[in-house]
Amino acid sequence: xxxxxxxxxxxxxxxxxxxxxxxxxxxxxxxxxxxxxxxxxxxxxxxxxxxxxxxxxxxxxxxxxxxxxxxxxxxxxxxxxxxxxxxxxxxxxxxxxxxxxxxxxxxxxxxxx
Numbered sequence: 001x002x003x004x005x006x007x008x009x010x011x012x013x014x015x016x017x018x019x020x021x022x023x024x025x026x027x028x029x030x031x032x033x034x035x036x037x038x039x040x041x042x043x044x045x046x047x048x049x050x051x052x053x054x055x056x057x058x059x060x061x062x063x064x065x066x067x068x069x070x071x072x073x074x075x076x077x078x079x080x081x082x083x084x085x086x087x088x089x090x091x092x093x094x095x096x097x098x099x100x101x102x103x104x105x106x107x108x109x110x111x112x113x
Contacts, residue, residue, distance in 0.1 A: 039067040040099035051097040072110040
């Protein structure tokens with residue numbers, strides 16, 4: 001009997017979840033983290049949860065992008081499209097995607113500008 005877990009489909013998700021948790025923790029030290037979380041949670045309250053599709057993912061992306069400049073001090077011409085595509089992918093694959101994940105995405109993108 002072989003106890004090898006190579007075929008276990010849960011293992012990659014755990015690794016991915018651990019990586020995302022580490023990434024969230026590292027981003028929590030970012031100087032714009034708290035402001036971003038506050039804005040993202042406000043969008044979730046106003047428009048709806050980021051990972052729930054009610055046909056409004058573009059509106060959510062637009063609102064987050066509108067806050068991005070005030071949070072980071074930087075403007076990105078293509079951020080709405082990038083965030084919208086990322087959100088659609090998460091919704092389509094039914095992967096949890098909340099305010100923290102939105103802020104990791106936003107801050108990483110804008111720090112690279």
